[in-house]
Amino acid sequence: MLEALKPQPEDQILMLMDQFRADTRADKIDLGVGVYRNSQGVTPVMGAVKSAERQLWESQTTKGYTSLIGDPAFVDAMRDLVIGDAVDPARLAGAASVGGTGAIRLGLDLARLAAPQATVHIPDPSWPNHRAIVAAIGMPMKTFRYFDADENALDMPGMIADLGAVAAGDVVILHGCCHNPTGSDPTPAQWADIVAALSGTGAVVLVDLAYLGLGDGIEADAAATRMLLAGLPEVIVAVSCSKNFGLYRDRAGVVLVSGQSAAQAALVRANLATLNRLSYSFPADHGARLVEMILADAALRAEWTEELSEMRNRINALRRDLAEALRDAAGSDRFAHFGSQRGMFSRLGATPDEVRRLREDHAIYMVGDGRMNIAGLAKEDIPRLARAIAEVCGQ
Numbered sequence: 347m348l349e350a351l352k353p354q355p356e357d358q359i360l361m362l363m364d365q366f367r368a369d370t371r372a373d374k375i376d377l378g379v380g381v382y383r384n385s386q387g388v389t390p391v392m393g394a395v396k397s398a399e400r401q402l403w404e405s406q407t408t409k410g411y412t413s414l415i416g417d418p419a420f421v422d423a424m425r426d427l428v429i430g431d432a433v434d435p436a437r438l439a440g441a442a443s444v445g446g447t448g449a450i451r452l453g454l455d456l457a458r459l460a461a462p463q464a465t466v467h468i469p470d471p472s473w474p475n476h477r478a479i480v481a482a483i484g485m486p487m488k489t490f491r492y493f494d495a496d497e498n499a500l501d502m503p504g505m506i507a508d509l510g511a512v513a514a515g516d517v518v519i520l521h522g523c524c525h526n527p528t529g530s531d532p533t534p535a536q537w538a539d540i541v542a543a544l545s546g547t548g549a550v551v552l553v554d555l556a557y558l559g560l561g562d563g564i565e566a567d568a569a570a571t572r573m574l575l576a577g578l579p580e581v582i583v584a585v586s587c588s589k590n591f592g593l594y595r596d597r598a599g600v601v602l603v604s605g606q607s608a609a610q611a612a613l614v615r616a617n618l619a620t621l622n623r624l625s626y627s628f629p630a631d632h633g634a635r636l637v638e639m640i641l642a643d644a645a646l647r648a649e650w651t652e653e654l655s656e657m658r659n660r661i662n663a664l665r666r667d668l669a670e671a672l673r674d675a676a677g678s679d680r681f682a683h684f685g686s687q688r689g690m691f692s693r694l695g696a697t698p699d700e701v702r703r704l705r706e707d708h709a710i711y712m713v714g715d716g717r718m719n720i721a722g723l724a725k726e727d728i729p730r731l732a733r734a735i736a737e738v739c740g741q
C-alpha cells in the first residue's frame with residue numbers, strides 16, 4: 347500500500363538550512379529560516395522562560411492530562427494578552443494548539459466544519475504554509491492583492507477591492523502584524539479601511555498572529571487584531587508563542603475565536619475540543635504552562651516584557667543599520683523600506699538569479715523569493731551584506 351505514496355516536495359527553507367550547514371565558507375551569512383538571533387548569533391532561551399521552568403520543576407506535582415482545550419488558565423491569559431477588552435469575553439472561545447501552525451490548522455478545520463465549501467482567501471504574498479495547509483484540507487483557495495512589489499508598498503486599492511468582493515461565509519487570512527514575508531503592515535487608518543471593506547461581506551477573518559511584540563510593541567502589534575474583533579462579528583485568531591517567548595520547539599500556541607453570542611462561543615469551544623481530540627487528544631502543555639506562569643506573575647512578566655523589548659529593539663536597529671549601509675553601498679534610497687518595515691522579514695526584490703548569485707558568489711543565503719530574515723543577522727555582517735547586495739542587485 348505504501349508504494350502508492352507520492353513523493354512530497356521538499357520544504358524550501360529547510361533545504362536552504364541544509365545547504366547553509368554544508369557551506370564551508372567562514373563568512374557565510376544565513377538569512378533563511380525565521381528565528382531570532384542575539385548579538386552572539388544564538389537563539390536564546392529567554393530568562394523569564396528559564397525562571398518559569400525552574401519554578402515549574404520545583405512546584406509541579408503531576409503531569410496528569412489537562413483538558414482537551416489545554417490548560418484553561420493559559421487560554422485565558424493569552425486572551426487577555428492578545429484581545430484585552432476588545433470583545434466581551436462571553437463571546438470568546440479558545441483552545442491551546444501545537445504552536446502557531448497548529449492554531450492555524452485548528453482555525454481552518456473549524457471553518458471547514460462550519461462551511462465545507464468556503465473559499466479561503468490568502469494575501470499575495472503570504473507565508474507559504476497557509477497555501478499548503480488550505481490545499482491539504484481541501485478547501486477552495488484564492489489569493490487577494492496585498493503587496494505591490496514594484497513600489498515596495500501595500501497595494502491598498504487592490505486589497506480593498508478584492509476583500510470587498512469576498513463571498514459571505516468565506517475565510518480571509520490576514521497577518522495581525524509583521525507580515526511574513528514582506529514586513530509591510532497596514533497603518534491603523536488602513537486597517538480601518540480593511541475592516542470597513544470586510545464588514546458588509548459576511549466573511550470570517552482568520553488573523554495569523556505569529557510575531558506579537560516584535561514589531562512596535564505588544565499593544566501596537568495587537569491593535570489590528572483588536573480592531574478586526576471589534577468591527578466584525580466572527581473572527582478567528584491563531585496565535586504563536588514561538589518567537590515572542592522563544593519557545594519554538596516547545597510548540598505553544600492558541601486559537602481564539604469570537605462568535606456572535608455566548609451560546610455560539612460554547613459551540614465553538616466544544617468543536618475545538620473535538621478537533622483536538624481527533625488529532626492528539628490533549629495539546630502539549632509544557633510551553634503553554636510556562637507562558638501562563640510568565641503572564642500571571644508580575645516579576646516574570648516584567649522580565650519577559652523587557653527581554654521582548656530588547657529583541658524588538660535589536661531587530662529594528664538592524665533594520666535601520668542595513669537600510670543605511672545599503673544607501674551608502676548602492677548610492678540610492680532603493681532599500682530604504684527595510685528601515686520602516688517591521689518584524690523579522692523583508693523582501694529584497696531580487697530575481698531568482700540574483701538570489702542564486704548572492705548564495706554562490708557571496709555565501710549569502712536567503713529564500714528563493716528574496717525573503718531575508720533580518721532578525722537572524724549579525725551587526726558585523728551588515729557592511730559585507732550591503733556591499734554584496736549593491737553589487738548583485740544594484741544595477
Ligand code: PMP
Nearest residue numbers: 445446447473526554556586588
Ligand atoms: N504564521 C506565520 C506567518 C509564521 O511565519 C509562522 C512561523 N514561521 C507561523 C505562523 C507558525 O509558527 P509556529 O508554528 O512555529 O508557532
